[in-house]
Structures are given as structure tokens and as C-alpha cells.
Amino acid sequence: MDWAASNLNSLYDLVCRGLDALLPFSWISPAFMKTPFLMMLILCPTAAAVGTVAVNARMSFFTEALSHSAFTGVALGIMMGLHPTLIMFAFGCAVALAITFLRRNATVSMDTAVGVMLSLSVALGVVVITATKFRNADRFLFGDVLLTEKSDLGMALLLAVIVFGFLALTYNRLLMIGLDARLARAWGVNTFIYEYLFSLLVAVVVMMSVASAGVLLVTALIIVPAAAGRSLARGAGSMFWCSVAVSLVAGVGGFIASFYLNSATGGTIVLAAGAIFGISVIYRAIRG
Amino acid sequence: MSSIVPSIAIRDLSVSLGGRNVLDKINLDIPSATITAIIGPNGAGKTTLLKAILGLVPYSGTIAFGENGSHRPRIGYVPQSMEIERENPIRVADFLVLTSRIAPLWFGMGRSEIARIDSALDRVGAMHLASRPIGKLSGGEMQRVLLAKVVAEDREIVLLDEPVSGIDVSGEKVFCELIEEIQAEKRFTLVLVSHDLSVVARHARNVVCLNRQVLCAAEPLVALSPENIARLFGPSQLVTHSDTHTHDDHAARN
Numbered sequence: 001m002d003w004a005a006s007n008l009n010s011l012y013d014l015v016c017r018g019l020d021a022l023l024p025f026s027w028i029s030p031a032f033m034k035t036p037f038l039m040m041l042i043l044c045p046t047a048a049a050v051g052t053v054a055v056n057a058r059m060s061f062f063t064e065a066l067s068h069s070a071f072t073g074v075a076l077g078i079m080m081g082l083h084p085t086l087i088m089f090a091f092g093c094a095v096a097l098a099i100t101f102l103r104r105n106a107t108v109s110m111d112t113a114v115g116v117m118l119s120l121s122v123a124l125g126v127v128v129i130t131a132t133k134f135r136n137a138d139r140f141l142f143g144d145v146l147l148t149e150k151s152d153l154g155m156a157l158l159l160a161v162i163v164f165g166f167l168a169l170t171y172n173r174l175l176m177i178g179l180d181a182r183l184a185r186a187w188g189v190n191t192f193i194y195e196y197l198f199s200l201l202v203a204v205v206v207m208m209s210v211a212s213a214g215v216l217l218v219t220a221l222i223i224v225p226a227a228a229g230r231s232l233a234r235g236a237g238s239m240f241w242c243s244v245a246v247s248l249v250a251g252v253g254g255f256i257a258s259f260y261l262n263s264a265t266g267g268t269i270v271l272a273a274g275a276i277f278g279i280s281v282i283y284r285a286i287r288g
Numbered sequence: 289m290s291s292i293v294p295s296i297a298i299r300d301l302s303v304s305l306g307g308r309n310v311l312d313k314i315n316l317d318i319p320s321a322t323i324t325a326i327i328g329p330n331g332a333g334k335t336t337l338l339k340a341i342l343g344l345v346p347y348s349g350t351i352a353f354g355e356n357g358s359h360r361p362r363i364g365y366v367p368q369s370m371e372i373e374r375e376n377p378i379r380v381a382d383f384l385v386l387t388s389r390i391a392p393l394w395f396g397m398g399r400s401e402i403a404r405i406d407s408a409l410d411r412v413g414a415m416h417l418a419s420r421p422i423g424k425l426s427g428g429e430m431q432r433v434l435l436a437k438v439v440a441e442d443r444e445i446v447l448l449d450e451p452v453s454g455i456d457v458s459g460e461k462v463f464c465e466l467i468e469e470i471q472a473e474k475r476f477t478l479v480l481v482s483h484d485l486s487v488v489a490r491h492a493r494n495v496v497c498l499n500r501q502v503l504c505a506a507e508p509l510v511a512l513s514p515e516n517i518a519r520l521f522g523p524s525q526l527v528t529h530s531d532t533h534t535h536d537d538h539a540a541r542n
């Protein structure tokens with residue numbers, strides 16, 4: 001562990017020196033701005049990559065439900081006297097598995113399954129928060145990428161490697177399942193494994209993003225760049241690259257804009273992504 | 289192409305959906321490397337039988353493939369219709385490799401893969417669709433694309449549900465002839481569900497009359513006798529019934 005930490009530290013120092021050389025601007029020069037900027041450079045493309053598959057499978061509402069369960073997870077952790085972040089991840093994964101189970105096995109549609117689980121987890125959150133007198137909810141509701149610590153970067157990097165590695169092996173089949181799960185199964189795809197693993201992946205990305213973007217904005221971080229990328233794309237491959245590119249442009253643009261406008265960073269990034277989405281819709285309408 | 293071309297042996301197959309017995313103790317042998325048509329009235333369980341073969345619905349009884357029943361064949365399925373959002377940007381060429389290719393489409397396709405896809409699309413007369421987004425395909429075009437998938441992937445058993453349901457009447461004949469040609473070339477076991485008895489009479493070598501149970505399984509001349517048709521669809525139906533039905537379907541869609 002020490003070995004890994006010292007290597008990560010020297011990598012971090014190297015990247016920071018690189019940033020100073022490449023971007024000699026006032027918004028990035030303070031040391032406390034570099035960590036959040038790097039966090040955003042890791043998180044935005046990771047969220048957008050997952051979003052590409054989630055949007056194709058009409059899972060926007062599913063993502064929304066998971067982000068709300070993060071709040072309940074934290075409250076549960078505090079109530080039980082356990083590590084809140086750990087419980088948040090565990091609770092998010094449990095909600096993701098429960099929704100996937102309901103959708104696959106019960107005679108309810110995806111939006112009903114998600115709606116029921118969303119209501120239940122929010123209700124549980126309200127009950128727990130009231131009981132524990134948990135008053136420090138703002139950070140989870142709104143998040144703040146500027147509060148990112150150096151230690152968070154290692155986790156985010158690990159998550160990004162897992163997400164891109166998983167998608168590199170499953171992207172094509174996940175797209176097929178998103179188009180028509182029954183057809184995918186008929187053509188020999190093991191939808192059971194893919195659907196459960198992908199729901200877990202979305203849960204982990206959502207939980208990881210909560211601290212940076214907040215419960216209210218996580219969905220936007222995952223869905224909006226992917227929606228814009230989809231409008232701009234001309235194929236399954238370019239859909240992925242367009243989404244990642246939109247998230248990076250919105251991430252960097254929003255980050256810089258928030259520095260000069262003195263606005264909330266997460267919100268500004270999502271607004272920038274929203275602006276690109278608007279442009280992409282107009283482009284799509286013109287292209288036909 | 290694979291050397292093993294399995295048949296399907298179905299024993300005591302029952303499927304119950306929502307408390308209703310859709311298929312009731314079916315026993316049926318589907319011969320290999322030939323065209324078998326399944327006919328029957330609405331609600332007879334034709335599509336359910338295909339889904340049971342595909343393992344998409346829970347069932348009791350056994351479905352065995354191949355001579356000793358242990359071979360799990362590569363099955364291709366062409367459903368009646370698919371609901372894909374119109375704005376979906378996935379192209380037909382991408383769609384054709386989604387289930388067969390591991391490397392993500394982020395890095396594009398290699399030349400040999402493009403050539404393989406193009407030749408499969410060319411074989412079904414759909415070369416012009418290669419770069420079309422799948423959201424913009426009509427029902428008939430989608431079936432043609434799935435037929436190209438069958439060609440590209442050398443499937444041993446192919447299940448077609450209402451192969452002419454998304455096609456206009458003039459395209460119907462061409463499409464059925466194409467299916468028959470490809471089947472003769474690739475020698476896979478083809479099972480098709482059809483409302484259209486003229487299609488069945490022209491193309492199938494074996495006909496299964498199904499109405500929750502197998503009423504008859506024989507060659508077309510025997511299975512499509514007026515007595516059998518009356519027994520299957522009711523006494524007022526004639527063989528021409530199906531042609532009217534297809535035209536009605538087409539009119540309803542427009």
C-alpha cells in the first residue's frame with residue numbers, strides 16, 4: 001500500500017508540473033484547483049462512457065433512483081455508526097440489484113420498478129435522517145468538486161480503469177441488450193450476467209460521483225453528455241467518442257467558467273453539457 | 289459451415305403464461321436441414337413455441353437438439369417486429385456484429401469484418417442499408433438485416449416469426465424466395481411461423497398445424513388439406529383466408 005501511495009504521489013506531482021507547463025492560467029495555478037480539475041478530467045469521461053450504454057438502454061430514470069439512494073446510504077451509515085461512504089456504496093449496489101431483479105423477474109415494467117425503489121429509498125432516507133438529526137445534508141445534495149482531496153483521485157482513477165476495462169469487453173453486447181434484451185438473449189447473449197454487472201457498474205459510478213457533483217446532479221453528469229453524444233454520432237463507435245468528448249468539453253469549459261463566474265462548479269459543468277445538448281439537438285434537426 | 293445440422297425433438301412441452309395454458313403437452317420432431325412451417329389461428333401458441341425453443345419462456349417437458357440431444361446449436365431468431373427509437377444512431381453494419389464481436393466498436397471495424405458484413409448484406413439485397421441508422425429501418429428492412437445476420441454468422445437453426453409481416457405484398461414473394469434460396473445454400477434447419485398459407489404451401493417441406501396442441505405434422509399437401517384447415521381455423525375458413533389476412537394486416541399498418 002505504501003509503495004502504491006508513494007507512486008501515486010510522485011505521479012500526482014508530475015501531472016501537476018505538467019499542468020503548470022501546459023496551462024499557464026490563473027484558474028489552474030493554485031494547488032487547491034489542480035486536484036478538483038484532475039478529478040473532473042477523470043470523472044466526466046468515466047460517467048459519460050457509462051452514460052452511453054445507459055441512455056441506449058433507456059436507463060436514465062434508473063440512474064436517477066440510484067443517485068437518490070446515495071443520500072439514504074449515507075444517513076444509514078451515520079445511524080449505524082459505520083463508515084458512511086462504505087454504507088453508501090453498499091446501499092447503492094443493493095438498490096441497483098433490487099431494481100434489476102424486479103425488472104427481470106416481476107411482471108412490472110422498468111419505470112414502475114425504478115419508481116417503487118426510488119420512493120422506498122427516499123422514504124427510508126427521510127425516516128433515518130429525521131431519527132438521526134442528520135443536518136449536514138448539503139454536501140450530499142449539491143456536492144462540491146472543489147472539496148476533492150488528493151486521496152479521492154486514486155479511487156477515481158481505479159474506478160475509471162475498471163469502467164473502461166469492463167466496457168471494452170462488454171460494450172457491443174450491452175448495446176444489443178439495450179436495443180432489445182430478448183433478441184440479445186435469443187442470439188446467445190447471457191443477459192443475466194451483463195445486466196446485473198452493468199447495474200452494479202452504474203451504481204459504483206453514481207456513488208463515486210456523488211461527492212463531486214451531489215445527489216441532484218449525478219444523473220446529469222452521466223446522462224446529458226451521452227444524450228448529446230448520441231445526437232451528434234453516426235454509429236455505435238462514434239456514439240462513445242462523441243459522449244466522452246462532450247463530457248470533456250463541458251467539464252473543462254464549465255470548470256473554467258465557474259472560476260470566473262464564481263458559480264457552483266458541478267452545476268456549471270452540467271449547464272455547459274446542457275448547452276452542448278441543445279446545440280446537438282438543433283444539429284440533429286438540421287441534419288435530419 | 290458447421291457439419292452438425294441438428295433437428296429439434298420436443299417432448300411433453302407445456303407452457304403456461306399468466307395462468308393460461310398456451311401450449312399443452314406438445315410432442316414434435318422438427319427435421320434437420322429443411323423448412324418447417326408452423327400454422328395456426330391467433331393465440332394458438334406459435335410464437336410461444338419459438339420462444340420456448342429459444343429458452344425465452346419457462347416451460348415443462350424437454351427440448352433436445354441434434355442426434356443425441358446434447359448438442360447446443362447456434363440459433364438465429366428473426367422476430368415479427370422490434371421497437372427501436374427512431375433517433376438511435378447505431379448503424380446496420382454495427383448492429384450486425386454486436387453479439388458476435390468482443391472488441392468494442394470504439395476502434396472501428398477491420399477490413400475483413402467490413403467485407404464479411406457487406407457480403408452478407410449483399411446476399412439479402414440490403415447492401416444499401418449498411419450505414420443506415422437502425423432506428424430508421426422499416427419492419428421489412430429490419431427482417432432483411434436479421435437475415436443478413438443469419439448469413440454472416442452461419443447459424444444452425446433459424447427461427448422466423450411471421451417473415452412477411454413487415455413487408456408489402458409485392459416484396460413478400462421476393463423475400464420468401466430469398467429465404468428459401470439461403471436455406472438451400474446454407475442447409476440450416478428453418479422453422480417459420482406464418483399466417484399466410486400460400487407462403488407455407490410454396491416454401492415449406494413440413495407443416496405443423498398448431499392450436500395449443502399439435503393437430504397435425506406432415507408434408508404440405510397432407511397438412512393443408514381442407515379438413516385439416518377447417519379443423520385448425522374453424523369450418524368457415526378456406527385456404528385463401530390467409531391472403532386476405534396479410535392484406536388486412538398491411539392495410540391496418542398504413
